[in-house]
Amino acid sequence: xIQPILTITDLEFSYEANQKNVLxxxxxxxxxGTITAILGPNGAGKTTLIHLLLGLRKPLSGxxxxxxxxxxxxxxxxxxxxxxxxxxxxxxxFEYSVLEYVLLGRAxxxxxxxxxxxxxxxxxxxxxxxxxxxHLEKRPIPELSGGELQLVLIARALAQKPKVLLLDEPTSxxxxxxxxxxxxxxxxxxxxxxxxxxxTHDPEASSLVANNLVLMRQGKVMHTGSLETTFTSQKLSETxxxxxxxxxxxxxxxxxxxxxxx
Amino acid sequence: MPFDVLLNDELAQRLVFSLRLPRLLSAxxxxxxxxxxxxxxxxxxxxPLVEPGFLGVTQGAGFGAALCIIFLGTSPLLxxxxxxxxxxxxxxxxxxxARRIRFGGWVLRLILAGIAVSxxxxxxxxxxxxxxxxxxQLPEITFWLLGGLWSVTWPDLFYILPVVVIGLVIIYxxxxxxxxxxxxxxxxxxxxVSVKRERTLLLxxxxxxxxxxxxxxxxxxxxxxxIPHIARRLVGANSANFIPVSISIGGAxxxxxxxxxxxxxxxxxxxxxxxxxxxxxxxxxxxVSPGMRLQR
Numbered sequence: 001x002i003q004p005i006l007t008i009t010d011l012e013f014s015y016e017a018n019q020k021n022v023l024x025x026x027x028x029x030x031x032x033g034t035i036t037a038i039l040g041p042n043g044a045g046k047t048t049l050i051h052l053l054l055g056l057r058k059p060l061s062g063x064x065x066x067x068x069x070x071x072x073x074x075x076x077x078x079x080x081x082x083x084x085x086x087x088x089x090x091x092x093x094f095e096y097s098v099l100e101y102v103l104l105g106r107a108x109x110x111x112x113x114x115x116x117x118x119x120x121x122x123x124x125x126x127x128x129x130x131x132x133x134x135h136l137e138k139r140p141i142p143e144l145s146g147g148e149l150q151l152v153l154i155a156r157a158l159a160q161k162p163k164v165l166l167l168d169e170p171t172s173x174x175x176x177x178x179x180x181x182x183x184x185x186x187x188x189x190x191x192x193x194x195x196x197x198x199x200t201h202d203p204e205a206s207s208l209v210a211n212n213l214v215l216m217r218q219g220k221v222m223h224t225g226s227l228e229t230t231f232t233s234q235k236l237s238e239t240x241x242x243x244x245x246x247x248x249x250x251x252x253x254x255x256x257x258x259x260x261x262x
Numbered sequence: 263m264p265f266d267v268l269l270n271d272e273l274a275q276r277l278v279f280s281l282r283l284p285r286l287l288s289a290x291x292x293x294x295x296x297x298x299x300x301x302x303x304x305x306x307x308x309x310p311l312v313e314p315g316f317l318g319v320t321q322g323a324g325f326g327a328a329l330c331i332i333f334l335g336t337s338p339l340l341x342x343x344x345x346x347x348x349x350x351x352x353x354x355x356x357x358x359x360a361r362r363i364r365f366g367g368w369v370l371r372l373i374l375a376g377i378a379v380s381x382x383x384x385x386x387x388x389x390x391x392x393x394x395x396x397x398x399q400l401p402e403i404t405f406w407l408l409g410g411l412w413s414v415t416w417p418d419l420f421y422i423l424p425v426v427v428i429g430l431v432i433i434y435x436x437x438x439x440x441x442x443x444x445x446x447x448x449x450x451x452x453x454x455v456s457v458k459r460e461r462t463l464l465l466x467x468x469x470x471x472x473x474x475x476x477x478x479x480x481x482x483x484x485x486x487x488x489i490p491h492i493a494r495r496l497v498g499a500n501s502a503n504f505i506p507v508s509i510s511i512g513g514a515x516x517x518x519x520x521x522x523x524x525x526x527x528x529x530x531x532x533x534x535x536x537x538x539x540x541x542x543x544x545x546x547x548x549x550v551s552p553g554m555r556l557q558r
Contacts, residue, residue: 056451080454087449093308094444094499107442108454113435115502160453 003068005164005195006030006053011062013048022048024219026062030164030212035186035196037206040216041240046199047088049216050168053197055079066164080108084162086153088169095140098152102127105159120159127158131185147178154185165189167198171205183209203244203255207231215239227253284419285411286517288478291419291426292411293485293516294509295475298433299468300486301493301508305444305501306465307369314472314486317372318379322352323476325383328390328403336402338413342421345477348383353469355379408532409480411520422474429471430509436464438502482534484541485512495548515541 011026023045030036038046051057053064055071064071066082074082084105092101105127106120116124128134131151136144144152150170157165167186171179186196187209200206206213206227213230215222216239223235231253236244245256267274299314315321326348330341360368360375387407394400442450443461450457472486493508519536526536 051448054448054452056448076451076456077454080452083452085449085452087446087452090445090449091308092445093310094305094494096441096499100441100498100500104441104445104453107439110438112439112460115438166452 002031004029005032005067006197007063007065007068008053009063009065011049011052011064012060013045013052013057014060021060022219023052023059026216026219026221028214028221028224030195030197032163032195033190033193034211035190035198035209036212036214037210038197038199038214038216039203039206039239040201040222042201043218044201044216045219046201046216047168050085050166050199053166054083054085077108080160080162082162083164083166084157084160086150086157086165086167086170088172090149090153092141095142097137098128098133098139098141098144099124099137101141101152102155102159105156108160123161124155124159127155130158130188131155132181147174147181150174150178150182151185154182158189162194164195164197167196169200170198171200171202179205180208203231203236207253207255217241280415284416285414285520288411288414288419288422288475289516289520290513291422292475292479292482293489293512293514294430295426295471295512296482296486296516297489297493297508297512298430298505299472301490301501301505302433302440302464302468303486304490305440306461306468307373308444308446309369309373310491311487312373313483314468315476315481316380317376317469318352318356318383319349319469319472320352320476320481321380321383321387322355323349323473324407324481325387325390326351327406327477327480328387328394331402331406332390332394332399338415338418339421341406342418342477346473349473349476350469352379352383353473355382405532406480407534409482409534409537410523410530410532411479412524412530414478418478422478425474426471429467432467433464433505434509436460437505438500440464440501440505444501480532480534482516482537484538485516488541488545489515491545492548 007029009027011023012021013023014021026049038049040046052059066074071079102124103116103120106116106123110116125134125137128137131154133148133151133155136148136152141149141152170182174182183205186198190196210227212224212226214224215230215235222239223230231246233244233246236246236255243258245258246253247256248254268278296314303312303314304310323345326344326346327341329348330344334340334344356372356375356379359378360371363371363374391400391403394403439460442453442455443457443464447457476482489512490504490508493504493511497503497507516537519540520533523531523533523536
């Protein structure tokens with residue numbers, strides 16, 4: 001049995017004391033070299049969970065082990081060499097060029113007073129090639145389309161050379177073609193040995209690439225397991241609180257929501 | 263000026279070394295500090311419209327100076343100390359009020375608190391002006407508020423120099439890092455930045471250099487707001503590039519403006535008027551002219 005890369009046990013979290021918990025007894029394991037989708041409706045606590053995994057917020061109780069060591073025992077810098085983040089969206093107030101922006105992903109390997117060197121530039125360029133946008137290198141960030149910006153954010157996380165990549169709703173504001181490009185990249189990353197964990201409220205995005213699912217609703221994990229055993233009508237309907245059917249189209253599971261609108 | 267005059271004429275020596283040189287160097291400090299602090303704060307607050315004195319610092323300094331002029335007298339060092347004290351007080355008020363605000367991100371909270379504290383001090387300043395003796399104290403206050411370096415001597419320079427030098431060195435060394443802090447907490451943290459610690463350091467340094475130069479020069483507007491913009495227009499948004507350019511242009515610009523303030527008419531024109539006027543004109547030219555960028 002391979003050792004899990006992330007072990008999450010009994011995580012509890014609330015934003016303010018005395019308030020209802022946003023996360024309740026959340027437990028699951030992530031195996032290295034897999035793609036896991038954290039799937040659930042809006043407000044299920046998916047983004048909060050990502051923040052806890054990054055060490056941005058501390059859980060009330062429970063533990064997060066990265067390679068059997070609590071993430072609190074890693075320094076900020078060490079942790080950022082392990083785990084990269086592609087945020088849901090990012091407001092960029094200044095006109096960085098794409099290359100300058102991707103270069104910021106090298107920060108985990110630089111001291112506070114260092115400037116990125118030629119080696120960092122080379123890695124940033126490789127990251128751009130990996131997501132297929134090397135031609136955008138000199139373009140200012142504010143001029144990019146939504147799909148292009150998403151790829152830039154992924155490239156920045158790749159320049160970070162993480163072993164675990166977290167993506168918060170990577171496909172939610174993309175059109176179908178850009179969504180598929182993004183998912184294709186995730187698949188490629190898995191083949192290169194990166195462990196991928198992404199949140200989504202779109203079951204289809206998860207069924208296309210994920211090996212494993214974590215189904216969440218109202219701060220609780222409803223079901224976890226492989227795609228085959230977890231991506232079922234009954235489990236999805238329970239998670240979303242609405243009737244969802246899983247049907248097979250060309251051998252791929254596809255969802256239909258059949259609730260009649262009033 | 264021929265150099266042998268400087269070697270032989272004692273009056274010329276005194277003029278240059280006791281009056282002009284400290285003034286020139288303080289103009290340099292003033293311009294470099296305000297434009298560095300402005301650039302840093304615009305990045306930290308992720309807002310290009312921020313200027314270095316907005317967290318209650320500028321208005322606090324003005325209030326402190328007026329208070330001193332009315333109740334303690336017009337000795338320059340006394341005014342500077344009082345102005346610095348209230349500038350720092352302005353920042354502390356803003357900071358602690360921001361911590362008590364129960365909504366919004368920290369950027370919004372600090373900006374709101376800064377606005378409130380600035381308004382508070384500017385109301386206080388209004389009251390002080392009303393109380394001031396209109397023949398002696400009021401002109402003194404008004405002139406101080408308009409900003410200027412005519413009274414600067416060596417002690418003033420030594421007063422600001424340590425803070426300015428240390429502050430500028432820290433900002434210069436951390437200039438690439440600053441980019442990361444402009445990304446927002448979530449991303450910056452995921453890139454290994456200890457956001458709170460590094461942000462507090464850079465913010466503290468920026469406020470400190472602003473407070474000391476404002477306490478000596480009075481309220482000199484626009485430098486901290488527009489010089490960073492000009493620098494960004496020239497070399498792009500990457501703070502590793504634009505911060506040094508901003509500091510250099512800021513220093514040169516302040517010296518130029520101070521020279522104009524000193525020589526344009528028989529009497530001194532307040533520096534703040536020149537910086538605003540020139541700054542606004544240059545800014546507009548830069549904004550409306552296409553392709554004013556050296557890089558890219």
